[in-house]
Amino acid sequence: MFSFIARKSMVRAVALLLAAVVSAGCAASSGYPLMKIDVIDTQKLPGAVNETSGLFCTAGGAVTVNDSGNDAVLYFLNENGNITKKAQLDFPNKDIEAITANDRYFYIADIGNNRGNRNYVSVRQLDRQTYKKIKTFRLTYKGNTPSANTPYNHDYDAEALTVREDKLVLFSKSWDTEHARVYQIASSPKSQELTAVQVIKGLPGIITGADWDKANQRFIVVGYNSNLLGVLRPFIAVLASDYRVVSVSPLERFGQVEGICAKANGEIWLTQEKSPLQDARLIRLKIK
Template identity: 25%
Template sequence: MKKLFLILATLTFTFSFSQQTDFPKIRKYRISYLNEKIQETSGLSILNEKLFTFNDSGNTPEIFELDKTSGEIINVLKINGKNKDWEALTNDGNNFYIGDFGNNSGTRRDLEIYKVPFENNSLKNDSLKIISFEYPEQTEFIPKNLSTDFDAEAMIYLNGKIHIFTKEWSAKSTTHYSIDPEISEKQKAEKIESFKTNFIVTDASYFDKKLYLIGYTKKTEVFLEIFNEAESGMFFKEKPEHYYLGSALSIGQIEGIAVDETGVYISGEKFHSPLGGAKQSLYFIPKGKLKH
């Protein structure tokens, strides 16, 4: 994922550099640079007031607990599974859900979500379950690197269901699907609604009846949109709040977001191109400080 984005960023940013005049939107809210062990932080989740992250595809199958004020690693939780392409992390208050459904080329037929109980600050790997699914609208699996609309890196848990928000490379939209975590056999994800974001969505968070979607464009612009829950489990009926957060060249490749009553946590992967770059970072925007 990362290398593909870097190539696109290098090619496109040259033509848009003059328009990028406001790099440090959230840079001032950086808590710290993250440990070298998590250069590819690909999601965030808050459980029992603790902050967790993980690395994406090809890395070791483990979750890192981070200190909220320093970004330091407090604990490492190992998963009895394979990190084929982990891209999203959420929880229901008792279990972690890890989305192994990264699909940049659109060819995967083994989309999965790990469900792992979390008790006494440790994972119960002996109770790990795998939730398998497919997109019923996807009828072909021909490689379409960075042009498929059946990729995903964002999910939340709400009302007993897992809600996935797709990363649509071609349409620059997101489609909201739901999955039943209690079904053991492979299931068809249920399409709920769609929204034209004009950026690719890389993570999601839900708090206080609001959905937070974060992502970026090929020009390295990072955006956040906040949707009101107009109806139970429905978010795209009203126009969202729209925020420009800066450029990946100064804040990193933004891949994680988690929200609680204090504010918004955001994480970014290490980013490098001939035009600039940024180290892997953790940010915290206090409640009320988001600005358009």
């Protein structure tokens, strides 16, 4: 959520500002090849999804969810950003930050933990036809001590979840180290302690959205960093199947990007949350 800027420590903010000045751009600071992208279209989203926090592509468009402070609702969008259908869910929204799916199930990730004080986070499995809850995964992180965490300055927060084959893949935000951790969630048991299977170094900011692009056998992620003035510098990156960073590109015209998904036609769709400086938007682009 946008209010994190005002809450972080001055030391942390100064460090981010200095890093931004030295790097002179997020793609350059990453040290990875610059990705070329072509923005196809961008549409303002309706007020009902101003706090869009996750995105999953469907055959007819995409599905998004709002984060904390909103009801748990699935919003179905077309390519113009219009809401074509809504589905009320039968559980509360503590801090829903991501949505993904396979052929049978939606997975709704209530995993937001900016303050670091949650003892566990949840992923709910829903039937894709009825939207009814089938199962809840209760997740903890190995090594996490919530009482010892400093808000917006710890590594046990996440906003990005995707499905790859038979596993859910979760990417951490990692405020403290800035090295994203990758976790895999098994189909059982319901309660799991997560241990990182990989660490991603060198991205120019925190990850806020991810998708497994099956057609191209790659992960695509979005996120942002910020400076002392609260100006966000969003980016998009491609990761290989083993989580190696392949390429990175800044998203120059945009702000607080939160969701990303890959369409079957090769398009990449993003959603951007409303902020004091920008509207909530649906962004369609292609990676050249």
